[in-house]
Amino acid sequence: MSVRHALLALLSEGPKYGLQLRQEFEASTGEVWPLNIGQVYTTLQRLERDGLVESDDSGDDERQKGFRITAAGDREVAQWLRTPPDLTSPPRDELVIKVLSAMRVPGVDVHEVIQVHRRYLVELMQQWTRLKEDEAEFDLTLALVVDAELFRLDSVVRWLDAADGRLKRASVEPPVVSTVPRLRRRMVVRR
Amino acid sequence: MSFLELRQVSKAYGVGPTEVHAISDVELSVDRGALVAVMGPSGSGKSTLLTIAGSLEEPTRGEVMIDGQTLSKMSRREKARLRRRSIGFVFQDFNLLAGLTAAENVSLPLELDGIPARRARAAGMEVLEELGLADRASHYPDELSGGERQRVSIARAVVGERQLVLADEPSGALDSTNGEAVMRMILAACKRGVAAVVVTHDAQLASWAERVVFLRDGRVVDQTVPPPSPESLLEPTTRQ
Numbered sequence: 111m112s113v114r115h116a117l118l119a120l121l122s123e124g125p126k127y128g129l130q131l132r133q134e135f136e137a138s139t140g141e142v143w144p145l146n147i148g149q150v151y152t153t154l155q156r157l158e159r160d161g162l163v164e165s166d167d168s169g170d171d172e173r174q175k176g177f178r179i180t181a182a183g184d185r186e187v188a189q190w191l192r193t194p195p196d197l198t199s200p201p202r203d204e205l206v207i208k209v210l211s212a213m214r215v216p217g218v219d220v221h222e223v224i225q226v227h228r229r230y231l232v233e234l235m236q237q238w239t240r241l242k243e244d245e246a247e248f249d250l251t252l253a254l255v256v257d258a259e260l261f262r263l264d265s266v267v268r269w270l271d272a273a274d275g276r277l278k279r280a281s282v283e284p285p286v287v288s289t290v291p292r293l294r295r296r297m298v299v300r301r
Numbered sequence: 302m303s304f305l306e307l308r309q310v311s312k313a314y315g316v317g318p319t320e321v322h323a324i325s326d327v328e329l330s331v332d333r334g335a336l337v338a339v340m341g342p343s344g345s346g347k348s349t350l351l352t353i354a355g356s357l358e359e360p361t362r363g364e365v366m367i368d369g370q371t372l373s374k375m376s377r378r379e380k381a382r383l384r385r386r387s388i389g390f391v392f393q394d395f396n397l398l399a400g401l402t403a404a405e406n407v408s409l410p411l412e413l414d415g416i417p418a419r420r421a422r423a424a425g426m427e428v429l430e431e432l433g434l435a436d437r438a439s440h441y442p443d444e445l446s447g448g449e450r451q452r453v454s455i456a457r458a459v460v461g462e463r464q465l466v467l468a469d470e471p472s473g474a475l476d477s478t479n480g481e482a483v484m485r486m487i488l489a490a491c492k493r494g495v496a497a498v499v500v501t502h503d504a505q506l507a508s509w510a511e512r513v514v515f516l517r518d519g520r521v522v523d524q525t526v527p528p529p530s531p532e533s534l535l536e537p538t539t540r541q
Contacts, residue, residue, distance in 0.1 A: 225515065225523050232340070233525045235508035243488070243509070257477075260505055267504040271342060 113145065114153050115190040118179060121163060122187050125178035128154060140252030142259075162186055205266065209273055220277055228270045235263050302369065303330035304496040305354060305465055310363035312349050323349040324519040326363070331496045333464070336488055338507035339500040341516035347500035348469055350516065354498060355388050355467045356380045367465065385414045389458025389466045391487075393473035395450045397442040403453045404429060404438040411461050428456040432486060448479035455483060459490045466490055466497040472506050484509040 113135075120126065120134050132150045136143070151172045157163040162183035165175045179187075205227060212223040242256045307329040313322050324346040331337045341347050352358040353365060356372050365372045368387065372380060389410075390396075397406045408425030412418055429438050432452055442450055451471065458466050466487060472480030480503075487497050488509060499510060507513045515523040 221517075225517075229513075229515065229523050229525055232504055232508060232513050235504055236510070236513070236525065239505075239508040243485075260508070264503075264505050271502070275342060 112190070113149060114157065115187065117150065117153055118157060118162060118183055118187050118190075121177060121179040122184060125166075125176045127174075127176055128172055131177070138251060140249065140255035142252070142255045157183070206269075209270075213277070221274060224270050224274050224277075228267055231263050231267050231270070235260055235267075238263070302332075303366075304333045304368055305329070305331040305498065306364075306366040307350075307354060308364045308366070310350075310353060310360045310365060312346075312353060312358070313361045322519050324353070324516075327516075327519075327521055329354075329498075329514060329521070331465075331498055333496050334491050334494050335512070336491045336497045336499065336510045338510035338513045339498060339516055340502065340504065340507045340513050341500075342502055345516045346519035347502075347516055349519075351467050351469050351498065351500050355390060355465075356384055382414075385410055386462065387464045389455075389460070389463040391451070391454055391458045391466065391468035391471045391483075393470040395442070395454045397450055397454055397457075399442055402439050402441055403434065403445065403449075403456075406442070406453060407456045407460050410457060414461075416461075425456070425460055428460045429453075432456050448475055448482065451475060451479065451483055452486065455486045455490075459486075459495065463490075464495055466495055468497065468499045470501050470503075471499060472501070472503065477505065480506060 116135055116138075117131055120131055120138070126134070128150050129147065131154075132145050132147055135145050135150075154163065154165070154172075154177055158165055158177075161180060163177045163179055165177050167175075208227070209220065209224060212218050212220040238256050238259050242253060242260075245252055307327050310327045310329075311322065311325045313320050315321055327346075327350060329337070329339075329350075339347055339350060349358070353360050356365070356367070359373070367383060370383070375383070397403075398409070401409065404422065404425050407428060408418075408421040411421035411424055416424075426435070426438060429435050432455065434449065434452055434456060437445060437449055437453070440449075442453070445453065451473070455466075455471070458468070468487060471483050471487070475483065484499075484506060487499065491497050499506065501507055511527065513525040514521055
């Protein structure tokens with residue numbers, strides 16, 4: 111996640127202090143992503159170095175410094191908001207690798223391995239849902255963040271369900287080996 | 302004590318070589334005020350489990366108890382009365398009667414139970430108001446959106462003194478906002494002491510329940526342990 115751009119977006123509302131930025135960042139993400147104050151100041155220094163923010167020069171104490179966005183910073187925010195995150199190449203997904211490995215390890219029931227992960231994910235989703243039930247009904251920001259997390263976890267559960275079903279079918283009717291030359295299946299893997 | 306209890310319940314269809322086990326040795330207990338989700342893929346036996354829990358079908362083996370009464374020891378008449386009085390069903394396709402208004406659909410179970418029409422209608426209106434549907438009371442099902450129809454069918458399931466709500470894929474084809482509204486309503490009924498079972502393949506829906514039971518090939522294979530407080534999600538461990 112880009113803390114750099116999120117801080118820049120907050121500064122586009124008007125000049126702010128570091129501590130204030132941290133509080134506002136946490137509030138604007140439903141307090142789901144806590145932020146270290148040291149990280150805020152390091153990020154601000156880099157933004158200043160890159161000419162995207164300016165500070166009022168009131169001494170060396172970072173806590174006393176106010177920061178404001180520059181015209182270049184405004185352009186950067188506008189561009190960032192509209193730049194799609196890189197979703198083109200699949201991440202090296204640890205869970206996918208575990209399931210693929212479970213198929214090969216002797217004595218391991220891959221369905222049981224899938225269920226272990228399914229249960230863990232559903233338990234995690236129960237916690238997020240409880241948060242939504244208790245608080246998010248009245249807190250729009252939190253509701254949006256919780257929804258994003260629930261949809262993300264849900265997609266993993268769906269993949270497990272699909273894998274479970276596919277493996278079950280394959281054990282009943284083994285897949286026919288294709289005689290068609292295989293496509294090169296090398297994908298660019300994001301780390 | 303549990304309000305609903307399934308003990309070693311099995312159901313087989315057909316005999317001999319064509320016998321198919323829909324569910325096998327299912328144990329399930331649901332306390333008053335609890336919401337339990339049964340999660341599994343299509344064909345895992347979820348709907349069979351629900352129809353047996355609701356006394357619509359009889360198990361091949363095992364016992365079902367509702368409010369301490371063993372269903373196998375009850376006559377058909379007694380079971381029908383139990384269903385009318387204590388159990389509310391919610392189906393994926395709503396099952397509202399097209400020729401009746403929302404209010405009439407909701408008060409129908411009470412009228413069928415012999416409650417005078419005026420009292421039944423008043424109780425029906427009360428639930429519709431609680432669920433924010435008062436302005437839809439005189440609409441017919443085909444004049445309602447999918448989300449509204451499902452909310453009306455939930456109103457029908459909780460009207461009167463219902464103590465058990467059994468829901469089969471209640472968010473069916475609804476979008477996630479309406480699906481959430483449906484689960485909030487079922488949860489609100491649980492907070493009033495109703496025991497509820499929701500069967501679904503949808504993890505987001507299931508995650509509203511305090512306990513999720515996993516069904517595979519007709520067997521309970523796993524269940525969630527009560528989750529820790531959601532506060533643990535917000536512990537001050539800064540993610541970089």
